[in-house]
Amino acid sequence: MAQAYLFVHFREKTTPDGEQVYFDISRDGFHWEAVNDGAPVLWAYYGDKGVRDFTITHSIETGKYYIFATDLSLSYGMRNQYHNSWDEIGRNGSKYFSVWESEDLVNWSDQRLVKIGDDDFGCLWAPDLIYDKENGEYVLHWSSSHAANDYGPKKIYYSTTKNFVHFSAPQVLYEKEDSGVIDSAIYEENGVYYLFVKSESNPAKIILLRSDHAAGPYVRMESFDESMKDVESGLYEAPTAVQLDDSRWCLFLDYYGVPGAGQGYVPFVADSLASGKFVRSDASFSFPYGYKHGTILPITEEDYERIKNQDWSDHGYQ
Known part of the structure; x- marks a missing residue:
């Protein structure tokens, strides 16, 4: 059965409504449409009262669903x-993640921290989740600076959980000797785990690594570096894949x-993660506006219709 897709993201705006939860949906992964007329579907009322990544x-x-x-x-x-000050955010920003949960993708719990x-x-920046088949648990990973x-x-840190309530003590998942790393995203293909991460220098680009285990150790893939050689340094972050x-x-x-609304996702396509060879494919995709740092979830046609037809008007400000 063919699958559809849900893109969860935020929008780059100077007003508070940009840093909230947005949904967009697609039947093919290439052509996307806004949910709730491009307005947020969930709002952050606690913590910093804004959410990203x-x-x-x-x-x-x-x-x-989480x-x-x-x-x-x-x-x-x-x-x-x-x-x-970005430095002040890095040191003194929130030590919490914002979390919502749902059984059907339309009725969501209140935000919890x-x-x-x-x-x-x-x-704690840019959380990402991957199911670790080997150990039967979820690996939550993110980037952070540290007093040490x-x-x-x-560095990229990780914690494990089975119930999304209790989490193990954080450990380092990946660190790069010659630069900081942020924006990790892990995917599994044929029992191998692939880690996309933004290297902050040497190069200031996205890099790809692989491992036989969800929590590493990870080894860099030069084939991906080669396929990204024409992508400008220092202008791209927040990798996400489906x-x-x-x-x-x-x-x-x-x-x-x-600056501003000109920002957003640019697509690349590969036959496999194992190949590491991605080709920029802008002309094949269409978006109603610029999506910022998010994740795509494969969903069913039933999910697609339920999200599309949901009345989101009681899910926060319009």
Whole structure:
């Protein structure tokens, strides 16, 4: 049975409505349409009162869907408690993730805040979830600075959970010797795990690594570096990918080389993750507006229709 797709993301706006939860749907993974007329479907009322960098998963263990997000509002916070300083956000930003859960993708719980680790962590950025088949648990991973190196270059950390309530103590999943790393995304193909991550320098690009285990160790794939050689440095982040019905993979990289609404995802396509060879494919895709840092979830046709036909007008401000 053919699958459809749900894209959970935010929008790059200077007003608070941009840093909320947006849904868009697609029947083929190429042509996307806005849910709720392009307005948020969920709002953050706790923590920083803004959310970014989403991941969504369907738990084999609990049967529920979970959205995890960075607890951060630049719209409010950059001007206010963070004093226009990215460094201050990195050190003093939220030690929590914002979480919603649902059984049907339309009726969602209230936002809750989940603390991972202790106060030695800086801001917890860009959560992502992968099911670890080997150990029967979910690996939650993210990027953060830490007091151990005076909040210097970021590393990718991870914690495991089975019920999305209790989480193991964080450990390092991946660190790069010559630069910080952020925006991790892990996918499994034929029993091998593939880690996309943004290297902050050397190169200032997305890199791809592979491992036989969800929590590593990961080894870099030079074939991906070669396929990305013409992609400009320092302009792309937030990799997210999805496997299509025909087994091809679509990789989306978030372009931030211009201010405001010109930002958003750019698509690349590969026959397999194992090949590491992605080809830029802008002309094959259409989006109603620029999607920022999110995750795609394969869904059923029934899910697609339920999301499309849902009255979202009671799900926050319009």
